[in-house]
Amino acid sequence: MNRDEIGELAAAYALGGLEGEELARFEALLEAGDADALRALRECGDTLVGLAAAAPEPPPAGVKAALLERIAAAPATRPSAPTRPLPRRRPRALWPVVLSGAMAAGLAAVVVGWSVSSTYEKRLDALARDAEQLRAELRAQQAVIAILRDPATQVVALAGLPPAPAARARMMWHAQAGGVFVATGLPAPPEGKAYQLWAIAGTNAPVSAGVFTVDASGTGSLAVRPLPGVSAVNAFAVTLEPVGGLPAPSGDMYLLGKS
Amino acid sequence: MSPLAPGSESSAALIAAIAAGDRDAFGRFYDLTAPMAFGLIRRVLRDPEAAAEVLQEVFWQVWQDAARYDPTRGSPEAWLVTRAKTRAIDRLRSVRRRDRTFVGPVDESVARRREEPAENPAVVADDRSLVQSALAQLPEPQRRVIELAFFEGLTQSEIATRLGEPLGTVKTRARLGLERLRGVLGAERLSAT
Numbered sequence: 475m476n477r478d479e480i481g482e483l484a485a486a487y488a489l490g491g492l493e494g495e496e497l498a499r500f501e502a503l504l505e506a507g508d509a510d511a512l513r514a515l516r517e518c519g520d521t522l523v524g525l526a527a528a529a530p531e532p533p534p535a536g537v538k539a540a541l542l543e544r545i546a547a548a549p550a551t552r553p554s555a556p557t558r559p560l561p562r563r564r565p566r567a568l569w570p571v572v573l574s575g576a577m578a579a580g581l582a583a584v585v586v587g588w589s590v591s592s593t594y595e596k597r598l599d600a601l602a603r604d605a606e607q608l609r610a611e612l613r614a615q616q617a618v619i620a621i622l623r624d625p626a627t628q629v630v631a632l633a634g635l636p637p638a639p640a641a642r643a644r645m646m647w648h649a650q651a652g653g654v655f656v657a658t659g660l661p662a663p664p665e666g667k668a669y670q671l672w673a674i675a676g677t678n679a680p681v682s683a684g685v686f687t688v689d690a691s692g693t694g695s696l697a698v699r700p701l702p703g704v705s706a707v708n709a710f711a712v713t714l715e716p717v718g719g720l721p722a723p724s725g726d727m728y729l730l731g732k733s
Numbered sequence: 734m735s736p737l738a739p740g741s742e743s744s745a746a747l748i749a750a751i752a753a754g755d756r757d758a759f760g761r762f763y764d765l766t767a768p769m770a771f772g773l774i775r776r777v778l779r780d781p782e783a784a785a786e787v788l789q790e791v792f793w794q795v796w797q798d799a800a801r802y803d804p805t806r807g808s809p810e811a812w813l814v815t816r817a818k819t820r821a822i823d824r825l826r827s828v829r830r831r832d833r834t835f836v837g838p839v840d841e842s843v844a845r846r847r848e849e850p851a852e853n854p855a856v857v858a859d860d861r862s863l864v865q866s867a868l869a870q871l872p873e874p875q876r877r878v879i880e881l882a883f884f885e886g887l888t889q890s891e892i893a894t895r896l897g898e899p900l901g902t903v904k905t906r907a908r909l910g911l912e913r914l915r916g917v918l919g920a921e922r923l924s925a926t
Contacts, residue, residue, distance in 0.1 A: 478905075478908065481908045481912070482904040482905065482907065482908045484908075485904075485907040485908040485910075485911045486882075486889050486904060486907055488811075488815070488911070489879065489882035489883050489907060489911075490815070490818060490819060490822070490882060490883070490886060491882045491887060491888040491889040491891075491892065491907070492888075492889070493888050493889070493890065504806065507805070512805050512806060515806055515807060516806065516807045516808075516811070517911075517915060518911050519806070519807035519808065519811030519812075519814070519815070520807070520808060520811060520915070521911050521914050521915040521918060522811065522814050522815075522818075522883065522911075523769070523808065523810040523811050523814050524867075524914075524915070524918035524919075525867060525868075525883070525914065525918065526769050526770070526772060526773040526814050526817075527769045527772075527810070528867055528918070529772040529773075529776065530768035530769050530771070530772045531768060531771045531772040531775050532768055532771070533767040533768060533770075533771040533785075533788055534771075534781065534785045534788075536785075537767070537785055537788050537789050537792075538760070538763050538764075538767070540789055541759075541763070541789055541792050541793060541796070542756065542759075542760065544793065545756060545759065545796055546756075595823075595826075595827045595830070598830065599826060
């Protein structure tokens with residue numbers, strides 16, 4: 475992982491917007507004591523402190539007193555408090571015991587109610603996120619299915635060329651709807667490189683259909699949008715290019731398939 | 734140097750004392766950092782009563798969780814800022830949801846006026862000239878990403894959707910924006926002393 479990538483993870487983490495796999499990845503780095511990740515996080519944290527400290531506002535009177543009262547009232551419930559000797563019990567009249575029992579029950583009801591409602595708030599939040607994610611996945615899947623069901627969709631098989639003879643790929647291509655591309659058996663691209671897919675129509679210059687990378691098993695995929703001005707594609711090809719892709723192919727060709 | 738210099742020895746020492754159950758240390762830490770925390774909470778929550786409640790919850794957590802503070806991850810102030818921001822955003826979300834779920838007809842405009850930061854917080858901020866000037870020195874796209882993340886609590890993919898930009902662009906802007914902000918705030922701190 476390079477510095478910029480760590481910087482991006484740290485910035486998102488400090489801002490509170492990191493999620494899913496990236497969140498797990500960055501937390502693993504922090505847990506492992508990764509010096510770059512910890513330094514990047516400290517820098518982001520200090521910046522946000524600077525931002526907050528630039529606009530202080532006097533806290534309302536009473537909050538501090540309320541806190542100190544709360545602390546004084548419940549010293550024993552502090553999980554991090556060092557263990558202190560228990561106060562010696564003195565014989566007490568029954569009445570205060572009953573009263574304090576009733577108060578404790580009331581307090582417990584309030585606390586339980588509050589914690590249940592806050593648990594539900596969190597749960598609702600998580601459910602709303604899950605639903606949004608599922609909807610997005612569903613939309614993507616529906617787009618794929620629509621392409622597969624359309625008789626106008628072409629299926630083009632791409633075969634591996636000398637840099638990766640074992641590589642194979644399929645392109646499901648629909649001129650109006652776009653396409654789905656799946657490749658297997660490709661080597662992991664070197665640092666700073668990625669695979670770029672090209673559509674070749676007639677004798678025109680190849681048109682970029684997007685950039686993709688592959689996972690550890692050599693599999694990669696790409697959702698391709700309709701290419702403006704490209705109707706009848708004769709061939710698809712994959713070359714190795716700098717990350718982000720180029721307007722025209724420059725690197726070695728890894729896959730080629732004619733329709 | 735201001736007493737809020739991040740990572741200053743005193744705030745770290747105070748947190749350690751709080752973890753050991755020292756109430757005076759808690760009071761001093763509150764005096765030192767509550768204005769910063771409250772300014773931030775107020776930036777997220779317009780309602781002063783809700784902001785005061787959140788402030789109390791945040792410092793209650795400080796008292797309870799001080800032993801879990803990890804200095805390798807940042808200063809006590811950064812630890813506090815994260816908590817204040819998270820709590821304020823949680824509150825903002827729950828108020829919006831309650832307005833939507835339980836109050837019947839949705840009056841978004843009322844909910845917005847009451848709880849949401851204005852569309853462009855840096856413009857409406859009244860006496861928050863330093864935040865304004867620090868953020869104002871960022872290019873607009875970087876500033877939007879930081880505001881949406883930090884003051885409205887959106888995740889990066891939510892920001893990407895809201896702005897109609899690729900996720901990678903949002904990530905880069907967040908990083909560059911914070912780097913730039915760091916330079917700006919560093920320069921201001923120097924010129925203020």
